Amino acid sequence: MALTNCRDVWPAISDYLDGELSPALRAEIDQHVAGCPKCASVLHGTQNIVRLYRDPRMMPAPTGIRAGLRQRIQAHAAPQRGTLRGLFTGLAVVGAFAILLLMAGSYSGNETALRAAMSHPAYSTPVDPVFVTAHGKLFHRAGCPFMHGPETLLSAADAVAAGYAPCVRCMKEALHSVEITPQGPPLETSLIR
Amino acid sequence: MAVEVSERRTEDEERELIARIGRGDTELFYELIEPYERRVFAIAMAILRNEADAEEVAQEALLKAFLHLGQFRAESRFGTWLVRVTINEARMRRRKGHLDIMKALGDQRQSDDEGSFIPQDFADWRDIPLEELERKEVCELLARALTSLGDKYRDVFILRDVEQLSIEETAAALQISEGAVKTRLLRARLMLRELLAPGLGGMWSKTGPTATLKGVNPWH
Structure with a gap:
């Protein structure tokens, strides 16, 4: 049986090219593509992309x-x-x-300015990469419901360097990884502001 | 079990090499990095698109690898670790040059859902001969298209397609799941096809029975 909807074919194209599909699904796609010029175009064009970029001539050899x-x-x-x-x-x-x-x-005012004045700066940098958005002020874990708009993945250290502060909902540990005293966190843990 | 890490070296041999460097035989470091030099440079080049910068970043990454070799944990592969160091280094350099992390194409269009990229250009361009790569401007165009992708898509594409790491190795190098590698790779490949398809770039409009299908959405 062939797949009838082009939208079912496209998500599988990459796996198709990598040989990651089951023989049954592969056969269905072959059958669909044979009768669908648009999907054939997407499939062959994508295949061409992979072929072109995999060619050793694409990357110059390092010299010095x-x-x-x-x-x-x-x-x-x-x-x-x-x-x-x-x-x-x-x-x-x-x-x-x-x-x-x-x-x-x-502590001498040389730190990166936060993207929002009221944000609470990070007191520790998470090991895992975090997400930020172009207009957001905070960095988030993947899937945080309080993140809006197209997101970019980057290391937490880079996010901090770019002035992002941890999201209070999903990045609590970056905010309070140490015991907070009434005077604020101990000096030596406040490496990043 | 000895796993082949390059044409000439097994994982065990590599571990031994690292141990000897740690014991003071620093000259062996050059032997250790030899199989990876091209990859380090290619990754830096793909991210920075400037040979001089890429060379400097490659050196910086290798120097960091040398200085921090003591922190390298044997449970991961040296090559994978080196890729991570290189990507970080190249990104840092790029940000220093210009704060463009948000402006990449992949972040502007439909990127909330990684799997939902919808092709819009259906011109057929399967017949582009690989000989086109002999032309400098063609390589330049491909490189430019690659740099215009968002970080997360470009990194996966560079490791998986340009450097031809396996899905598993790519996931390990970027510290993401194999599922994420697959969805990002799909998107990166489709975006690049779209960017370079004759209808949009005009680059190869002379080839193939093109343009007749452009703009026709299959669901209409």
């Missing part, structure tokens, strides 16, 4: 990466006599300073 990388690695490794362990130790120290600076910065 290796030499530049070697220089940068050496620049990092030199002060620690070239051992990775030494490098990690050095990095930990630098990292600690960076965190201190960041904390200091967050």
Whole structure:
């Protein structure tokens, strides 16, 4: 039996091209496409897209990466006599300073301005990516009913950097991951504002 | 079980390589990244569309991988981890250049529901020869179309189609479900077809029995 509605064919086109469909559904689509020029056009055009972008000529070969990388690695490794362990130790120290600076910065008015003045800033950054919308002020979990409009997926750190604050409904843990004292959260946990 | 990660190396060998680098044999890092260099550059290039930027971001990502190799957890694959580092790095660079995260095509049209993209252009353009790729402007056009997609669609498309990772590997690299990979991939592919179809781009209008069907919706 062939599928009768084109709208049933389109959602399956990608899986069709990847060979992810059951033989039965595949046969139904073949049959539909044979008699439907529009679906044939969508299927073949999409197939063409995949073929074109998969061609190695689409992406230029990297040229000077290796030499530049070697220089940068050496620049990092030199002060620690070239051992990775030494490098990690050095990095930990630098990292600690960076965190201190960041904390200091967050209290000296250098932080990214929030997209809405009344938003409560994030006190911790969720590990999972979050959603934001173009006109929204908050970042959300997937499926949060309080998110309106086309959404963009990005890392929580990027969302915070772009001035988004956590949604109070779905991102509670980013707001209150630590005990809140009457004076506000402890200084060292307020890394991100 | 030894899983093949590249043509010449198994997962176990890779783990051993990482352990030796950790013990101080830093020169082996270049051997470790060799099979991935092209991929790192291609991902950066697809996101940034500028060779100089892509090269710098690729170096930055590889440097980060080197510096943070100690934090790399052996339960995931090095290649997958490296892809994640690269995507993050490239996105950060792009945002630094211009705050365009909201302006991508995929975010402007019907993107609330990932699975509901409806094709609107039915011109037939199956006959475009791959030789067209020899022309620089054709590659440029394809690259431009790719960068115009929203992040979430483009990332999936780059890993799955340009870099030809499996659905499972793509899901692991982007830390999303395999179902999400499939729905986003469908949308990315359909959007690109639409963007590049002869009726809209005009790029290949000379080929095939085109344009006669353009604008005809199948449900009318």
